[in-house]
């Protein structure tokens with residue numbers, strides 16, 4: 001049976017793990033040069049995307065995350081196709097751009113709804129803050145969308161603690177809770193613990209949705225100096241030089257702990273996040289096998305000593 005919990009202080013019931021669909025869909029033209037595609041390369045195939053969703057649903061994962069920006073709408077379109085008629089929550093994101101202003105939100109929302117083939121979006125997030133869009137104005141537009149029945153829960157992404165508090169306060173004036181803040185968080189990226197974001201989420205009852213929870217794949221244990229990643233990701237600190245060497249003892253510890261439960265390094269790394277009840281990781285999956293593996297993080301627990309050992313082993317990434 002699916003174990004769900006409220007998303008923030010909303011009535012949306014979500015599993016403790018989601019599925020990231022950033023690499024999904026078939027981009028054409030310039031969209032093939034999209035940052036997500038350039039960093040990771042595409043998912044394995046359309047069939048494997050379908051298997052990834054099926055494996056996730058079968059294991060109790062009921063949230064899939066996409067964004068209007070991913071491959072210029074191709075990811076949303078693919079998620080819409082695959083999720084049609086299925087009991088799955090869809091999270092997507094408003095795309096701020098240098099050429100748009102906040103008042104474009106209602107029309108961008110309508111475009112996302114059309115690509116997703118849905119009458120309402122379960123979680124609509126502001127993808128990232130930009131100085132030319134006032135946070136209270138964006139929140140008022142989101143509140144209008146909730147009142148119009150087009151959005152069920154409101155979230156933000158890449159917001160600092162101060163921006164989060166501002167968004168929360170603006171929505172509160174309209175009687176709407178801020179459901180989530182989606183930020184990068186993993187054993188190899190522990191900034192939310194020190195920049196006030198995790199504390200603010202706990203205090204205000206906001207779910208911290210952890211993106212890149214496998215540190216873009218570094219925590220899966222399949223990459224080393226001898227086996228490098230594909231795409232631009234290979235130039236990221238954890239994928240080259242001393243960085244990739246420093247990751248290896250962390251992977252060894254994940255393997256050692258995982259061996260006690262017959263779990264993979266990815267599952268242990270995701271479990272370390274899930275053990276914090278305010279955190280919801282959304283690992284990306286390029287095929288059914290990866291999605292099934294990641295969903296296996298829902299089916300065991302770590303001891304307090306194991307969590308602490310992992311926290312101690314990754315203190316260098318807590319900056």
Ligand SMILES: NC(=O)c1ccc[n+]([C@@H]2O[C@H](COP(=O)([O-])OP(=O)(O)OC[C@H]3O[C@@H](n4cnc5c(N)ncnc54)[C@H](OP(=O)(O)O)[C@@H]3O)[C@@H](O)[C@H]2O)c1
Pocket residue numbers: 019020021022023040065066127157158182183210211212213214215216217218220222229266282283284285286289290291293294
């Ligand atoms: N809000 C934002 O600004 C933002 C930014 C980034 C991402 N996101 C969201 O977060 C989601 C996940 O983040 P992410 O894709 O950056 O990083 P991630 O989840 O840490 O890593 C995903 C990558 O790791 C590999 N992988 C995943 N599961 C695996 C497994 N079980 N075994 C082996 N390899 C596995 C796959 O790539 P390979 O097979 O090629 O290694 C996959 O593409 C995205 O899909 C997106 O929805 C949001």
